[in-house]
Amino acid sequence: MKSSETERNELRYALDKERKTFYSPPGDGSAFKELFRRFSDAGAGRPVDKDGFPTGPWTPDLLATAISQIDANRTGVDLRTVQLWFQDNDKGVSPENIRWLARVFGCDDPEATSKWQAELSAAHARLVAKRRARRKRLESGDTQGRPDNSANEALENNVARTSEQPLDRDIAGSKAKQQFRLARASEAIFSRGSPLDLPATVFAGAVALGFTSFFLGIHSVAYTRPDGLIKQVGFLWAPNWTFLFMVFMLLFFVFVVEMLAFWRNGARAKLARQGDQAASINTWAHKVEASSVTYWGVLIICLPIAGLFQWMATSLLPLIHGDRGDYAIDWGAVAIAHPEIVSVPASILFTGLAYLYMSLCFFLFFAGLILVYTLAHDLSEICGAVDYRQSAERHRDTKEILFKVLGGTFRCALLGVLVAICMKLQSAYVTTNAENILDWLRDDLTSVFKAGDALGEQIAYVRPTHYSSLLVTLAACFGFLHCALCLRTIWRHQGDETRFRVCGVMGLMLAVLALLVAGYLLIDAFSGFSILLGIGLLPAMYGLVDPTFGSGKAVDHGDNLSVS
Numbered sequence: 154m155k156s157s158e159t160e161r162n163e164l165r166y167a168l169d170k171e172r173k174t175f176y177s178p179p180g181d182g183s184a185f186k187e188l189f190r191r192f193s194d195a196g197a198g199r200p201v202d203k204d205g206f207p208t209g210p211w212t213p214d215l216l217a218t219a220i221s222q223i224d225a226n227r228t229g230v231d232l233r234t235v236q237l238w239f240q241d242n243d244k245g246v247s248p249e250n251i252r253w254l255a256r257v258f259g260c261d262d263p264e265a266t267s268k269w270q271a272e273l274s275a276a277h278a279r280l281v282a283k284r285r286a287r288r289k290r291l292e293s294g295d296t297q298g299r300p301d302n303s304a305n306e307a308l309e310n311n312v313a314r315t316s317e318q319p320l321d322r323d324i325a326g327s328k329a330k331q332q333f334r335l336a337r338a339s340e341a342i343f344s345r346g347s348p349l350d351l352p353a354t355v356f357a358g359a360v361a362l363g364f365t366s367f368f369l370g371i372h373s374v375a376y377t378r379p380d381g382l383i384k385q386v387g388f389l390w391a392p393n394w395t396f397l398f399m400v401f402m403l404l405f406f407v408f409v410v411e412m413l414a415f416w417r418n419g420a421r422a423k424l425a426r427q428g429d430q431a432a433s434i435n436t437w438a439h440k441v442e443a444s445s446v447t448y449w450g451v452l453i454i455c456l457p458i459a460g461l462f463q464w465m466a467t468s469l470l471p472l473i474h475g476d477r478g479d480y481a482i483d484w485g486a487v488a489i490a491h492p493e494i495v496s497v498p499a500s501i502l503f504t505g506l507a508y509l510y511m512s513l514c515f516f517l518f519f520a521g522l523i524l525v526y527t528l529a530h531d532l533s534e535i536c537g538a539v540d541y542r543q544s545a546e547r548h549r550d551t552k553e554i555l556f557k558v559l560g561g562t563f564r565c566a567l568l569g570v571l572v573a574i575c576m577k578l579q580s581a582y583v584t585t586n587a588e589n590i591l592d593w594l595r596d597d598l599t600s601v602f603k604a605g606d607a608l609g610e611q612i613a614y615v616r617p618t619h620y621s622s623l624l625v626t627l628a629a630c631f632g633f634l635h636c637a638l639c640l641r642t643i644w645r646h647q648g649d650e651t652r653f654r655v656c657g658v659m660g661l662m663l664a665v666l667a668l669l670v671a672g673y674l675l676i677d678a679f680s681g682f683s684i685l686l687g688i689g690l691l692p693a694m695y696g697l698v699d700p701t702f703g704s705g706k707a708v709d710h711g712d713n714l715s716v717s
Contacts, residue, residue, distance in 0.1 A: 173260040174199050174207045178272035184283060185246065185276040189238055189254075198257040213239055218435040220253045223261075229337070243284045245277055335452065336445040337438060339520040343406075344413045351517070352406045358510050359398040363389060365503060369495050371484045376491070378482075385589035388484040392590065393618065394507070397575040402514055404697065405568040409521040412561040416528050420554050424535055440531050444523055451519045459621065460512025467617070468504040472497050481583035518572070518625075522632045525565055529632075532558055533639035555640060555655065560700030562636040563662045567693050569629020570669050573622040574676070574686070580618035581677035598687075600680040626673060633666065661702050665692045 176197045179188070193211040198219070202208055211219075213236045221229035230250060237244045246254070251273045258273075259265035342351055366372040366388035373387035389395055422433035468485045471477045477486050485507070488500040536551070578590065587593030637659060672689035675682045696702070 172201050174201055175260050175262075175265065176258070177265075178268050180272065182279070183276055185273065185280040186241065188273070188276045192258060193239070198260050214435050216257065218438075219257050220250070222434075223253055223256060226253055243280070245280055246273075248274070251277060334442065334445065335448045336442050339448055339517075340413075340438075340441045340524060342517065343410050343521065343524060344417060348407075348410045348414060351410060352403050355406060355514055355517075356399060356403055358514070359395075362394070362507055362510060365506075366484065369499055369503060371487055371495050371500075371503075374484060374487050374491070374494060376482050376487060382586055383588055384482075384583070386483045386487060386583070390589060391484065391579050392575040393579040397572055398511075398514060401568050401571045401575065402518060405518060405521060405565060405572070408561055408564045408568070409524060412528060412558065412565075413524060415557060415561075416531075420557070421531070421535070424532070424551065424554055437531065440527055441524070444527060447523055448520060451523070452516055455512045455516040455519065459515065460508050463617065464505060464508035468508070469501060472501055472504075483583060515625075518569075519628060522565065522569070522628055525562055525632050526635055529558065529562060529636035529639045556658075556701050559636065559640060559655075559658070559662075562633050563666070563700045564697055566629045566633035566666055567669065567696055569632075570626050570666070570673055571693070573626040573629070574669075574673050576618045576622035576625070577673060577676050580616045580622070584616070585677075594683050597680060597683045601684065622673075626670060630666065630670065633662075637663075658701050662696070662700070665689075665696050669693045 174196050176192060176195060183191070193216065196207045196210045199208050199211065199215075213232060216238075217230050217232045217235040220226060220235070230253065234250070238246060252270060255266045255270035255273055259267075259269040363372070371387060372389045373385065375383050376386045377383050417434055417437060421437060467480050471480065471486050472488060475489055477489055480486070482490055485500060485504040488495050488497045532554070582590045582593050585593050587596060640655075669689040669692075672682075672686035675685055
């Protein structure tokens with residue numbers, strides 16, 4: 154039978170192979186604060202350097218990051234909660250956090266984690282017992298054996314007891330505060346898990362809506378207007394529900410996920426010269442959290458206003474009252490004119506699901522723009538604090554990151570305008586005399602070779618999508634322009650060749666984006682607008698494939714920072 158010392162040495166050897174600092178639980182009867190302070194100072198569970206020596210003690214930031222990065226820990230841990238562990242107070246720790254702390258101190262080894270969990274739980278129980286004994290002594294007025302400053306200490310404990318909740322309530326309150334943070338949760342949707350998770354989910358939702366419309370019979374519907382004109386108003390004929398979510402929104406999420414992965418998983422730490430990757434990620438998380446109010450504002454606009462209120466105004470109330478009013482008939486209201494095709498209850502349910510999906514997708518869209526904005530701002534701050542009298546390797550790293558961030562932001566801006574174009578095209582089409590949207594664009598394209606107005610007389614329907622599409626365009630362009638202004642910090646410190654190349658690329662990007670925005674603004678403004686729109690779409694499509702227009706290939710990339 155093996156001795157405990159032999160087992161301990163074998164366990165130490167096994168954990169040394171994982172390159173972490175391991176200490177066995179002492180079992181000396183220490184309370185939680187003493188035990189935690191001793192082994193956090195020793196850096197228990199921290200990685201060792203290349204020579205096998207500990208990399209230093211735990212800090213609140215490092216420990217909070219390490220616990221939040223545990224795969225099984227989906228809610229993470231609040232930095233303020235970890236800071237309380239380091240302070241000399243009577244605050245305890247929840248059983249859930251004891252579990253995560255044991256995994257850190259036990260180097261994620263099942264046997265060592267089990268022993269540390271038992272040791273930490275016992276130490277926490279001793280802390281609770283000491284606190285209850287102290288409070289009981291204070292309440293009974295027993296001050297025997299206390300030093301001369303016992304009255305002051307008793308007063309401090311009474312103040313603490315009246316201003317704070319009991320230990321268990323403190324833990325519950327702290328846990329409740331860390332349950333949900335919208336900014337970090339939104340960033341986690343883009344950065345955690347597989348890069349395909351978010352795009353695949355959005356694509357699956359669009360496909361599910363398309364199949365449902367097919368089963369309901371509204372995927373392709375010919376609606377007869379009161380003036381006798383037959384119009385195609387099917388769900389699958391609406392570009393703002395097909396191309397928007399299945400192509401452009403999908404690509405937008407792919408590019409944002411790619412940018413965040415590049416920035417978080419190496420580029421940021423490399424540019425900031427932070428050797429500790431965990432510290433770099435933790436700093437990035439705090440920058441994301443700083444925009445918490447912006448995320449909540451976008452959520453309020455997208456879900457209650459753009460989602461719920463718009464659904465009620467354009468679908469629910471018209472379907473209930475049987476009158477579309479000032480809104481054109483589309484797939485969501487076809488039950489009013491053709492109840493034999495689809496029933497009113499089925500239309501209410503389907504439109505409700507569709508608008509819920511739409512509002513969630515647009516919240517994620519604006520959240521992606523906020524993250525791109527934060528990334529550019531973070532990059533600008535880091536480069537503003539860098540001494541650019543540096544090696545050629547540092548210049549090469551900076552140029553590589555510059556072109557990747559600039560190209561990614563340009564792609565996101567293009568896709569934002571393309572999303573707005575889909576919205577405005579559908580909104581304009583329903584007011585025309587064309588039988589379907591393809592005929593409308595074809596007739597407009599050939600109108601320059603014919604006499605007269607190819608668009609003909611239009612009906613003055615309300616077009617709420619015109620306004621929302623303009624907001625999408627402004628948000629997308631603002632993100633790109635902000636990135637360009639932030640990156641001026643880098644341009645000024647680069648060589649003449651790099652400045653010339655960046656200025657040339659920026660000029661091309663601004664020209665392509667301006668041409669695409671002009672095409673969007675002139676939709677349905679005059680006969681032949683589709684020609685200008687097509688001219689803007691061609692370079693925009695090329696920009697999605699090669700956003701730097703070949704200039705990025707001239708950069709010596711050095712080490713590959715991309716993560717598969």
